[in-house]
Each structure stands twice: as C-alpha cells, then as structure tokens.
Amino acid sequence: MKPVLLVTGASRGIGRAVAELAAARGWAVALNYARDERAAAALVERLRAAGAETAAFRADVADDAAVVRLFATVDAHFGAGPDGRSRLRGLVNNAGVVDVAARVDEMDAARLQRMFAVNVFGSFACAREAVRRLSTRHGGAGGAIVNVSSAAARLGSPGQYVDYAAAKAAIDTFTLGLAREVAAEGVRVNAVRPGIIETDIHASGGQPDRARELAPQLPMQRAGTADEVARSIVWLLSDEASYVTGAVLDVAGGR
Numbered sequence: 001m002k003p004v005l006l007v008t009g010a011s012r013g014i015g016r017a018v019a020e021l022a023a024a025r026g027w028a029v030a031l032n033y034a035r036d037e038r039a040a041a042a043l044v045e046r047l048r049a050a051g052a053e054t055a056a057f058r059a060d061v062a063d064d065a066a067v068v069r070l071f072a073t074v075d076a077h078f079g080a081g082p083d084g085r086s087r088l089r090g091l092v093n094n095a096g097v098v099d100v101a102a103r104v105d106e107m108d109a110a111r112l113q114r115m116f117a118v119n120v121f122g123s124f125a126c127a128r129e130a131v132r133r134l135s136t137r138h139g140g141a142g143g144a145i146v147n148v149s150s151a152a153a154r155l156g157s158p159g160q161y162v163d164y165a166a167a168k169a170a171i172d173t174f175t176l177g178l179a180r181e182v183a184a185e186g187v188r189v190n191a192v193r194p195g196i197i198e199t200d201i202h203a204s205g206g207q208p209d210r211a212r213e214l215a216p217q218l219p220m221q222r223a224g225t226a227d228e229v230a231r232s233i234v235w236l237l238s239d240e241a242s243y244v245t246g247a248v249l250d251v252a253g254g255r
Contacts, residue, residue: 061122142186195252
C-alpha cells in the first residue's frame with residue numbers, strides 16, 4: 001500500500017510538478033487546490049492514466065477549519081494502512097500567494113492579512129494536522145514535511161513585495177523550529193527556497209514576464225523550472241534524505 005503525500009496548491013506550477021514526480025516515485029498523491037477545479041481535475045485524470053492513486057480536494061488553507069476538514073477528508077478517502085494508522089506520510093506546504101508590486105507604505109491591512117493568512121498561517125495549520133498524524137508522539141509512523149519558501153526571504157524584495165518576503169522568512173524560521181521540535185518523533189521538516197522560476201505566480205503578481213526579464217541578471221543566466229524545484233522537494237521527502245532535517249535548501253541558480 002502506497003504512502004500518501006498531500007501537496008497544497010497542487011493545481012499549477014511547483015505544486016503540480018511535485019505531484020507528478022511524487023506519483024512517478026511511488027507516492028499516492030492527495031492534491032489540494034483552492035479555486036481551479038478544472039486544472040485539478042485534469043491533473044487527477046493525467047496521474048490516474050499513468051497508474052497513480054490520486055484524488056483532488058478543495059480547501060482554502062487560510063481557513064483553519066477548512067484545513068482540519070481537508071486532512072480528515074484525505075484520511076477518509078485513502079483509508080488506513082494495515083496497521084490501522086493514517087496512510088499520510090508526507091506534506092508539501094506549497095500553497096502561496098503574491099500580490100502586485102508595491103512599497104510598504106502603499107500596502108493596506110487587507111493585503112497584509114491575506115499574505116500572512118495563506119503563506120504563514122496556512123502552512124502552520126497544515127503542518128499541525130500533519131504532525132498529529134505523523135508523529136510517534138501521537139501514535140504515527142513518522143514522515144516528512146517540506147515547506148516551500150522563497151529566495152525573497154533572504155533578499156527582502158524591496159520595491160516589489162516586502163510582505164511576501166517577510167512571510168517566506170517566517171516559513172524559514174518555522175521550518176527550523178518545527179524540525180527540532182519533532183526530530184525525535186520520526187518527523188523530518190525541511191524547506192526549499194526557489195529563486196526565479198518559470199511559473200504562473202508571476203502573472204498573479206502582475207508581472208507575467210518577470211522570469212524572462214530577470215534571467216540575464218541571474219548567475220546561471222536563466223530562470224529555473226518547476227520540475228527542477230520538484231526534484232529537490234521529492235528528494236527531501238525520500239529516504240535518501242533520512243538524516244536531513246531543519247535544512248533550508250536554495251534552488252535559485254546561484255542567486
């Protein structure tokens with residue numbers, strides 16, 4: 001029976017690439033999405049056609065009650081393992097948002113609340129529910145959590161989205177603290193910090209050509225791909241990374 005991996009924000013970009021690679025590597029994949037049901041359904045169909053065990057689950061990770069329901073629904077759908085415990089063995093906290101470029105003195109409270117509700121509070125809530133299932137302290141069989149941060153966390157993103165950078169910096173600290181908190185309970189917690197990656201998130205921030213425009217300024221002279229980030233995430237989830245916890249891995253082409 002395959003272990004279950006829950007990927008938040010899995011209908012596009014890095015989340016979709018993680019889901020595809022994880023399914024190919026032997027995971028049963030629970031796909032979380034917030035709005036794009038059509039994209040999530042198409043991904044489910046594609047993965048099932050390739051022989052994967054998968055299903056999609058709609059939930060806004062910024063809503064704590066919705067997160068609780070999401071994990072309960074995933075448990076119910078995939079069922080328990082032979083030992084009677086949840087089959088969940090992994091979580092990728094990928095769901096996130098950006099906003100249009102702005103200075104801090106141009107940001108209103110609604111923007112800041114949305115930024116931290118999705119990027120920080122949502123990751124905390126999902127990790128909490130995962131730990132309740134994975135940790136040996138709670139009767140779990142162990143597992144791994146990978147948080148998706150951003151190179152913005154160490155660059156600050158002045159004049160663009162300092163709020164996004166600050167939210168991702170919180171994810172870095174969260175990763176380190178949680179990793180040490182549950183290290184003796186069979187749960188590894190790591191993060192990846194993608195740099196300029198060719199995904200749709202730039203368009204949602206009002207800069208659809210950002211990756212192409214910034215590519216010449218990057219040490220490797222190109223933007224990264226969602227598949228390249230996914231390979232790092234799936235490695236951190238795997239037994240090949242069995243002694244890795246509390247790590248924050250830059251996948252940023254030297255930026």
